[in-house]
Amino acid sequence: MIRKPYERPAMVRNVVGRMNKAGLASGIARRESVEGLSIEKLCAEYGSPLFVFSERRIRSRVREAREAFGRRHPNVTLCCSYKTNYLGAICAIQHQEGSLAEVVSGMEYEKARRLGIPGNRIVFNGPMKTRDELVRAIREDAILHADSLDEIYSIERLAAEMNTKPVVGVRVGVDAGVHPRWDRFGFDLASGQAAQAVRRIAAGGRLTLGGLHCHIGTYILDPGAYSKAAKQIAEFAAEIEKMFGVSPTHLDLGGGFASNNTLGSQYYAGGIAPTIDNYAEAISTALMSAGNGRTRLLPLLIEPGRAIVDDAGTLITTVVSSKSLANGRKGVVVDAGVNLLFTAWWYRLGIETDRATDGLLEETAVYGPLCMNIDCIRESVPLPDLRPGDHLVVHPVGAYAFTQSMQFIRLRPAVVLVNESGVAECIRRAEVLDDLDGPERLPERFKPREEGNRSAPTSRPV
Amino acid sequence: MKETPPDIQRLRVLALSETGFVFDPRTGHSYNVNAVGIMMLEGLKAGLSQEEICSNVRKSFKTGDAEIEEDLSAFLRILKEHGLTDTRGADSPKESVL
Numbered sequence: 072m073i074r075k076p077y078e079r080p081a082m083v084r085n086v087v088g089r090m091n092k093a094g095l096a097s098g099i100a101r102r103e104s105v106e107g108l109s110i111e112k113l114c115a116e117y118g119s120p121l122f123v124f125s126e127r128r129i130r131s132r133v134r135e136a137r138e139a140f141g142r143r144h145p146n147v148t149l150c151c152s153y154k155t156n157y158l159g160a161i162c163a164i165q166h167q168e169g170s171l172a173e174v175v176s177g178m179e180y181e182k183a184r185r186l187g188i189p190g191n192r193i194v195f196n197g198p199m200k201t202r203d204e205l206v207r208a209i210r211e212d213a214i215l216h217a218d219s220l221d222e223i224y225s226i227e228r229l230a231a232e233m234n235t236k237p238v239v240g241v242r243v244g245v246d247a248g249v250h251p252r253w254d255r256f257g258f259d260l261a262s263g264q265a266a267q268a269v270r271r272i273a274a275g276g277r278l279t280l281g282g283l284h285c286h287i288g289t290y291i292l293d294p295g296a297y298s299k300a301a302k303q304i305a306e307f308a309a310e311i312e313k314m315f316g317v318s319p320t321h322l323d324l325g326g327g328f329a330s331n332n333t334l335g336s337q338y339y340a341g342g343i344a345p346t347i348d349n350y351a352e353a354i355s356t357a358l359m360s361a362g363n364g365r366t367r368l369l370p371l372l373i374e375p376g377r378a379i380v381d382d383a384g385t386l387i388t389t390v391v392s393s394k395s396l397a398n399g400r401k402g403v404v405v406d407a408g409v410n411l412l413f414t415a416w417w418y419r420l421g422i423e424t425d426r427a428t429d430g431l432l433e434e435t436a437v438y439g440p441l442c443m444n445i446d447c448i449r450e451s452v453p454l455p456d457l458r459p460g461d462h463l464v465v466h467p468v469g470a471y472a473f474t475q476s477m478q479f480i481r482l483r484p485a486v487v488l489v490n491e492s493g494v495a496e497c498i499r500r501a502e503v504l505d506d507l508d509g510p511e512r513l514p515e516r517f518k519p520r521e522e523g524n525r526s527a528p529t530s531r532p533v
Numbered sequence: 534m535k536e537t538p539p540d541i542q543r544l545r546v547l548a549l550s551e552t553g554f555v556f557d558p559r560t561g562h563s564y565n566v567n568a569v570g571i572m573m574l575e576g577l578k579a580g581l582s583q584e585e586i587c588s589n590v591r592k593s594f595k596t597g598d599a600e601i602e603e604d605l606s607a608f609l610r611i612l613k614e615h616g617l618t619d620t621r622g623a624d625s626p627k628e629s630v631l
Contacts, residue, residue, distance in 0.1 A: 076594050
């Protein structure tokens with residue numbers, strides 16, 4: 072008699088009235104490979120958990136975005152949003168595709184410089200730029216966007232000290248119908264603060280007016296919001312020309328395009344994000360038609376982050392244990408948690424398994440390895456009977472997951488890039504304790520002494 | 534600690550299909566049960582002892598002994614959570630089926 076594969080006994084009550092009216096497939100997909108490479112082999116070589124990025128997908132998304140805007144606007148340049156994912160290889164791919172660097176700190180600026188990006192191809196945004204960072208940015212002719220009047224005053228003082236007249240743009244806040252409105256950044260347009268900032272730059276004599284930057288928010292699902300923002304910015308640029316006789320050097324509509332992820336509150340799973348074409352159409356049409364088509368069509372910068380890299384990132388994780396929770400629901404503990412997937416708090420991340428099953432799927436909570444109750448990747452996802460050593464594949468995690476990951480309780484794992492030939496290359500090794508301890512300085516009196524001469528007790532207390 | 538045997542009177546009325554569909558005519562609820570669960574449920578309905586149920590599962594599926602016993606205990610807890618069994622006190626005068 073042939074013995075069948077064993078799965079732990081499971082029983083799920085059928086609940087009437089909760090049918091999937093959208094008619095989407097339910098259940099879970101089986102996935103044995105990532106980018107054509109065996110999950111088992113990747114884990115054997117690089118360990119688990121493991122971030123896997125696809126070079127092919129990043130290049131393809133950059134090209135898609137460039138073509139979508141290029142078909143509709145004569146002068147568009149994409150920028151690589153560093154904060155979304157500043158792993159050197161990930162940024163380098165985008166730079167090879169012609170993207171500028173978009174940074175929001177001196178640390179990110181330095182990372183771009185180390186990748187060989189000259190200052191004049193770095194867009195320097197953000198609410199905080201230190202004196203040293205500004206000095207460097209001015210000296211290297213970076214594309215600066217000022218966030219506050221205090222920052223403009225600082226740049227003016229530095230300009231005097233350095234005997235130069237830097238080009239400085241301003242970040243403009245507009246009401247594009249997005250809630251909550253991001254009004255903590257830049258200068259509000261409607262209340263006249265943006266005009267005041269431009270007046271200070273254009274008429275102050277110490278600075279030269281650069282571009283107008285605008286970033287209306289993140290994961291914006293309505294391309295119409297970009298239409299509203301673009302129209303206001305283009306008309307403001309025309310007004311500036313009328314008022315001061317100078318034109319901004321460029322318009323920068325920021326990023327915030329949605330990826331094909333699933334928000335926690337979303338009814339459907341994935342698939343609701345507008346295409347890059349939708350965003351390009353909204354922005355370009357608004358710019359072309361602003362002022363009844365009579366405004367000057369300025370060079371356009373776009374800073375898509377999530378929409379470029381999210382889909383290119385996958386996290387492989389391994390089941391550590393499974394258990395029955397107090398309410399009878401199943402739970403599994405895996406070796407990657409919110410320490411690596413900060414984004415799990417607002418996304419319903421996709422989870423697939425490499426385990427074959429003909430059996431029953433049970434709603435299962437997926438917990439991470441941290442000894443913290445908050446460490447939950449998914450509260451409920453239909454999964455088969457999982458055993459220690461089985462793998463789960465979490466996708467998409469290319470945006471923000473790595474840059475926001477933390478060395479909390481556990482060190483961070485390796486990251487590999489699957490190149491266009493389908494070969495995995497390690498682009499970040501797994502961390503070791505010295506990576507965390509390196510900056511620490513332990514006062515001499517706390518250092519362990521030689522065996523047999525300890526000041527601290529050594530016997531086991533219980 | 535010896536586990537208290539479950540009262541399986543309620544299990545006896547369940548309708549089981551070999552594909553894993555289970556219907557409870559008492560409440561109108563229906564369930565899906567996997568292959569191992571169905572074999573255990575059939576054993577419980579038939580009044581088999583835990584040892585006999587484990588032995589049947591062992592003959593049909595590839596697994597270790599200790600695991601089956603633990604899993605049968607867990608399955609009995611699932612049945613109880615669904616209200617399909619009552620656990621009697623150890624000194625209950627009712628007939629023990631296990």
